[in-house]
Amino acid sequence: xxxxxxxxxxxxxxxxxxxxxxxxxxxxxxxxxxxxxxxxxxxxxxxxxxxxxxxxxxxxxxxxxxxxxxxxxxxxxxxxxxxxxxxxxxxxxxxxxxxxxxxxxxxxxxxxxxxxxxxxxxxxxxxxxxxxxxxxxxxxxxxxxxxxxxxxxxxxxxxxxxxxxxxxxxxxxxxxxxxxxxxxxxxxxxxxxxxxxxxxxxxxxxxxxxxxxxxxxxxxxxxxxxxxxxxxxxxxxxxxxxxxxxxxxxxxxxxxxxxxxxxxxxxxxxxxxxxxxxxxxxxxxxxxxxxxxxxxxxxxxxxxxxxxxxxxxxxxxxxxxxxxxxxxxxxxxxxxxxxxxxxxxxxxxxxxxxxxxxxxxxxxxxxxxxxxxxxxxxxxxxxxxxxxxxxxxxxxxxxxxxxxxxxxxxxxxxxxxxxxxxx
Amino acid sequence: xxxxxxxxxxxxxxxxxxxxxxxxxxxxxxxxxxxxxxxxxxxxxxxxxxxxxxxxxxxxxxxxxxxxxxxxxxxxxxxxxxxxxxxxxxxxxxxxxxxxxxxxxxxxxxxxxxxxxxxxxxxxxxxxxxxxxxxxxxxxxxxxxxxxxxxxxxxxxxxxxxxxxxxxxxxxxxxxxxxxxxxxxxxxxxxxxxxxxxxxxxxxxxxxxxxxxxxxxxxxxxxxxxxxxxxxxxxxxxxxxxxxxxxxxxxxxxxxxxxxxxxxxxxxxxxxxxxxxxxxxxxxxxxxxxxxxxxxxxxxxxxxxxxxxxxxxxxxxxxxxxxxxxxxxxxxxxxxxxxxxxxxxxxxxxxxxxxxxxxxxxxxxxxxxxxxxxxxxxxxxxxxxxxxxxxxxxxxxxxxxxxxxxxxxxxxxxxxxxxxxxxxxxxxxxxxxxxxxxxxxxxxxxxxxxxxxxxxxxxxxxxxxxxxxxxxxxxxxxxxxxxxxxxxxxxxxxxx
Numbered sequence: 001x002x003x004x005x006x007x008x009x010x011x012x013x014x015x016x017x018x019x020x021x022x023x024x025x026x027x028x029x030x031x032x033x034x035x036x037x038x039x040x041x042x043x044x045x046x047x048x049x050x051x052x053x054x055x056x057x058x059x060x061x062x063x064x065x066x067x068x069x070x071x072x073x074x075x076x077x078x079x080x081x082x083x084x085x086x087x088x089x090x091x092x093x094x095x096x097x098x099x100x101x102x103x104x105x106x107x108x109x110x111x112x113x114x115x116x117x118x119x120x121x122x123x124x125x126x127x128x129x130x131x132x133x134x135x136x137x138x139x140x141x142x143x144x145x146x147x148x149x150x151x152x153x154x155x156x157x158x159x160x161x162x163x164x165x166x167x168x169x170x171x172x173x174x175x176x177x178x179x180x181x182x183x184x185x186x187x188x189x190x191x192x193x194x195x196x197x198x199x200x201x202x203x204x205x206x207x208x209x210x211x212x213x214x215x216x217x218x219x220x221x222x223x224x225x226x227x228x229x230x231x232x233x234x235x236x237x238x239x240x241x242x243x244x245x246x247x248x249x250x251x252x253x254x255x256x257x258x259x260x261x262x263x264x265x266x267x268x269x270x271x272x273x274x275x276x277x278x279x280x281x282x283x284x285x286x287x288x289x290x291x292x293x294x295x296x297x298x299x300x301x302x303x304x305x306x307x308x309x310x311x312x313x314x315x316x317x318x319x320x321x322x323x324x325x326x327x328x329x330x331x332x333x334x335x336x337x338x339x340x341x342x343x344x345x346x347x348x349x350x351x352x353x354x355x356x357x358x359x360x361x362x363x364x365x366x367x368x369x370x371x372x373x374x375x376x377x378x379x380x381x382x383x384x385x386x387x388x389x390x391x392x393x394x395x396x397x398x399x400x401x402x403x404x405x406x407x408x409x410x411x412x413x414x415x416x417x418x419x420x421x422x423x
Numbered sequence: 424x425x426x427x428x429x430x431x432x433x434x435x436x437x438x439x440x441x442x443x444x445x446x447x448x449x450x451x452x453x454x455x456x457x458x459x460x461x462x463x464x465x466x467x468x469x470x471x472x473x474x475x476x477x478x479x480x481x482x483x484x485x486x487x488x489x490x491x492x493x494x495x496x497x498x499x500x501x502x503x504x505x506x507x508x509x510x511x512x513x514x515x516x517x518x519x520x521x522x523x524x525x526x527x528x529x530x531x532x533x534x535x536x537x538x539x540x541x542x543x544x545x546x547x548x549x550x551x552x553x554x555x556x557x558x559x560x561x562x563x564x565x566x567x568x569x570x571x572x573x574x575x576x577x578x579x580x581x582x583x584x585x586x587x588x589x590x591x592x593x594x595x596x597x598x599x600x601x602x603x604x605x606x607x608x609x610x611x612x613x614x615x616x617x618x619x620x621x622x623x624x625x626x627x628x629x630x631x632x633x634x635x636x637x638x639x640x641x642x643x644x645x646x647x648x649x650x651x652x653x654x655x656x657x658x659x660x661x662x663x664x665x666x667x668x669x670x671x672x673x674x675x676x677x678x679x680x681x682x683x684x685x686x687x688x689x690x691x692x693x694x695x696x697x698x699x700x701x702x703x704x705x706x707x708x709x710x711x712x713x714x715x716x717x718x719x720x721x722x723x724x725x726x727x728x729x730x731x732x733x734x735x736x737x738x739x740x741x742x743x744x745x746x747x748x749x750x751x752x753x754x755x756x757x758x759x760x761x762x763x764x765x766x767x768x769x770x771x772x773x774x775x776x777x778x779x780x781x782x783x784x785x786x787x788x789x790x791x792x793x794x795x796x797x798x799x800x801x802x803x804x805x806x807x808x809x810x811x812x813x814x815x816x817x818x819x820x821x822x823x824x825x826x827x828x829x830x831x832x833x834x835x836x837x838x839x840x841x842x843x844x845x846x847x848x849x850x851x852x853x854x855x856x857x858x859x860x861x862x863x864x865x866x867x868x869x870x871x872x873x874x875x876x877x878x879x880x881x882x883x884x885x886x887x888x889x890x891x892x893x894x895x896x897x898x899x900x901x902x903x904x905x906x907x908x909x910x911x912x913x914x915x916x917x918x919x
Contacts, residue, residue: 309803311861313841340837347807366798368805394860 027055029336031062032403038067043085056092057101063088064109065404071120107230108418112411115216115223119396119409123195123212127167128243131194131215135174135222135241141229144175148286155286157267157278160259162244164199164252169244171283173291174225176237178423184294185236187287188225188417191276191300192218192243199246199253199272213409214276216396217299218243224417235423240287242279246272258357262286263380266357274362276302277373281380288382295324295386297420298377299413300393305369306342307394314340315412316391318374324386328420335415336404339390348375390416424558424579426551426596428589431534431582433459435490437526438576440517442499442534443468443475452532452582453496459488468496476500477509478516478895495520499536506540508830511553515896518554522574529576533583547583548591554579555599556896561610594725598910601721605713605903609888613689613706618655618663618737621688621709625665625716625735631723638664643776650755651776654769655738657693657746664777666784667719667733671726673919679730680917681787682719682909683777685770685794686712686737693740693766694748707901708770710888711793712737714905721910728919732785736777740769752851756780757873760851768855770796771869778873789818790879791912792870793905799862801886808834809904810883812867818878825911830896831904833882836864843868 025033030049038045051059067084092098118126118134126134136145148171150159155171162169179185196214197203203211221239228237253259257269259278263285267278280298287296306316317332317339319325325341332339351363351372359379363372374389381387395412398405405411433455441453447468449457457464464483473481477500486494497517499505505513514531521529531554533547541549560574581588608616608624616624622637629635640661643652648664655662668679690708691697697705707713712735719733747753751763753772757779761772774792781790800810809826811833813819819835826833842864845857853872857865867881887904890897897903 305802307860308799308862309864310837311842311845311864313839313861314837338837343804343808343834345807348805351805366801368801368803368807370803371805 027058028062031059032066035063035066039082041085044087045085046089048091053094053097056090056098060090060102061105070408104231108227111223111227112414115219115411115414116409118219119213143229146173155262155282156259157261157282160253161275164249165245165247167245172241174239176229178234179236183236184292185238187238187293187296188221189240189283189298190218190221192241194245196246200248201271201273216301220299220413223414227418233423242283246275268354268357268360270360277376285380297388299390302391303370306391312394314338315395317341318344319388321386331419337416348372426579428581434530436528438493438521438529440495440531443496445475450534460486463487502538507549510546510549512895514550514553515557518557525575527577530580543585544587544591547588551581552595553896597724598721601717602903602906605717606901609707609710609713609901617660617688622663622665633723634668636666647756648776649753650772653747653753654772657743658739658741660739663737665735669723669731671728672730678788679732681781681790682715682733683792684712684715684735686735688739690740694742695765695767710795714793717906718909729917734781736773762848762851762854764854765856770794775873790877793882795885796883797863800883806886808832809887811835813880815878826908829907829911831908
């Protein structure tokens with residue numbers, strides 16, 4: 001249980017492991033790198049890198065994020081997984097300060113891990129009401145929950161997407177009031193399609209199971225509220241979840257249907273599998289109209305096109321304000337949740353002009369669907385509100401183990417949202 | 424169409440194009456014509472939706488009090504927003520209204536308007552430039568076109584009081600000639616333009632003082648260009664590498680800027696053959712090379728005071744008994760080996776050797792390649808932006824600004840080691856595709872392995888090289904995207 005600087009060494013009882021911790025890396029990254037080699041060390045493990053309190057807390061934070069094990073739904077645990085040490089002790093000259101700092105990080109880490117669990121949960125286990133239940137569980141931390149019935153309040157796009165499922169769609173508001181009473185809240189909006197079959201525009205069978213993760217945006221918002229409330233941030237934040245299950249059925253939304261949105265704009269639904277932008281359109285308009293936001297940021301596993309464009313190492317960022325975009329880009333780098341800005345261009349409107357309604361929900365053929373979807377959303381946001389949209393379809397899940405976690409759900413955007421909220 | 428400059432007067436023949444500022448404010452010539460017509464033009468305007476917003480048009484036929492056949496009102500928008508691009512748009516939009524009207528003579532009135540972002544002479548020159556660009560039409564293969572469908576305007580007079588308009592137009596005229604040669608070679612079908620005939624087109628630049636050198640397959644083999652040659656080996660047409668040098672700088676020995684173009688004269692996909700639908704578009708898979716040729720013509724035509732080298736790798740990608748196979752490993756000129764997973768990801772193979780050759784031979788101070796490289800760029804940025812990838816922030820910024828100022832917009836996309844990993848091969852130094860995810864980025868990562876430390880940028884123009892609709896300064900078809908951008912880059916940063 002000795003460690004030195006540079007090429008450091010963690011000694012476990014049976015299994016000496018040499019690992020390289022590059023000095024240039026941040027303490028958080030070094031902690032994560034460390035966690036990757038801990039399985040099989042029965043522990044306890046001590047880490048002595050002569051760290052100051054802040055760095056020690058960061059290292060522990062990285063370790064906590066990386067040591068996550070995905071939920072297993074099998075009777076016996078996977079015997080290939082080596083046990084993690086019960087305790088890891090990070091040595092520092094000021095343990096009290098480090099502990100205090102780590103408590104804040106730990107709250108955020110809990111949010112990240114919660115988001116990962118939610119994304120990994122299958123569609124039968126986590127339906128619309130179950131997702132609401134997860135939000136309700138934040139009540140002990142002081143997070144208020146308000147449910148809005150979409151049919152009663154004119155959120156017709158959200159209602160339409162969920163209309164074929166036996167499980168009713170809902171809009172959920174999560175309120176954290178850590179700031180002064182009159183302060184306008186930061187509003188975080190998440191796409192929460194608990195399962196996306198595509199509806200009547202049914203997806204091909206191959207890989208459809210991945211669509212249990214189509215609520216990655218909502219999971220990130222719940223995780224962010226968990227983080228913000230957990231560390232008792234002195235800010236006002238509202239989370240808005242647009243929750244529905246997109247299914248085919250006797251009463252399903254049909255291609256060609258025209259729906260009047262909450263904002264009043266009519267939308268011709270030409271593809272029922274472009275449903276995320278529909279539920280978000282209502283949620284964004286609702287947030288603008290009822291929540292007095294100082295800024296809105298939404299996160300959504302919105303388009304396959306963004307994965308074609310940016311792959312899995314950047315999420316797409318769209319914004320109607322350069323300053324908000326710059327802030328998010330900077331925070332993304334700092335939190336190792338990298339974003340890349342893409343254009344919100346008016347010329348996209350030509351792709352989704354409808355012959356019968358104000359807009360149709362997507363263009364067919366060789367159109368930039370990621371850009372089109374973002375531009376579509378912009379029509380539902382009040383121009384006076386600073387707004388950003390994160391297309392996290394490529395980053396919400398990782399196809400292999402990565403620095404801060406194993407293959408699978410990443411909890412992407414929780415750390416970014418938490419940092420943006422500040423306080 | 425012949426363009427001439429003249430002092431302001433009220434033309435008496437055929438068509439006149441005049442500007443109207445926002446909120447129906449007539450420019451002096453428009454006012455003079457309205458006076459002649461005893462208010463008839465204003466009445467026509469008031470009866471329409473025309474208000475003078477930018478690029479609105481209204482044609483008034485046979486205005487009373489004149490012998491004119493038509494007066495075309497073109498919206499100029501707000502005076503303080505009029506820059507070179509707006510002036511080009513004014514000229515192009517106006518000309519489009521009269522081009523096939525049956526009139527053979529047209530005049531465009533450039534009135535002195537207070538508060539413009541550019542001088543009156545530049546306003547006139549750019550309006551003429553826009554009109555000239557818009558006049559282009561690739562119609563040589565129509566043998567039975569009706570007379571009324573053909574362009575009728577033979578002469579365009581630009582009426583302007585400012586001295587220097589004609590002089591300001593001269594370099595723009597040269598740039599337009601560059602644009603036209605690009606549009607020509609991109610529009611030509613692949614049975615007409617193939618590596619050797621495209622090399623012949625390059626040779627014609629010799630008349631402007633460009634030194635042209637052509638390497639055939641034998642010479643390329645000697646240089647070890649296995650990557651480029653592999654792509655062309657399935658075709659009966661011989662692959663070519665053409666080097667065009669313009670040494671316009673005072674010091675002929677200063678390092679040049681290098682432009683490198685992908686010239687796949689027809690891309691069937693090879694053994695990894697493309698689906699039949701839309702394959703005819705692949706005649707313009709040499710649009711990168713086309714843009715480089717056009718840019719060289721523009722620079723030489725206006726005698727740019729810079730050293731520039733343009734290099735185009737010209738091949739035809741065909742399936743055949745001798746074609747490259749998926750799985751083949753080729754050795755590039757750089758010595759790096761490449762496993763060819765997909766023979767339809769051939770552009771990067773051509774560029775790999777062309778970039779390396781450019782870097783080794785010319786040690787350029789900056790190197791920019793243009794290529795219709797990936798379909799993925801079309802579904803990421805559409806036709807609005809070309810993708811920009813670079814290892815140098817300064818060069819990327821310069822290109823972005825140049826693009827913005829000429830209306831050829833670029834959008835930068837990310838690069839990085841995480842993407843580079845996607846092109847790891849099990850058998851060679853790299854493979855030529857990195858999967859569906861981030862496809863345009865992994866293509867750029869591939870190219871980056873062939874540029875060494877040179878400041879380099881890659882423009883993926885697959886979405887912007889061809890337009891399905893008319894714009895103010897370009898009829899649908901080949902856009903020559905990149906020519907004006909490269910010219911502007913040189914003008915702003917690399918001239919003496």
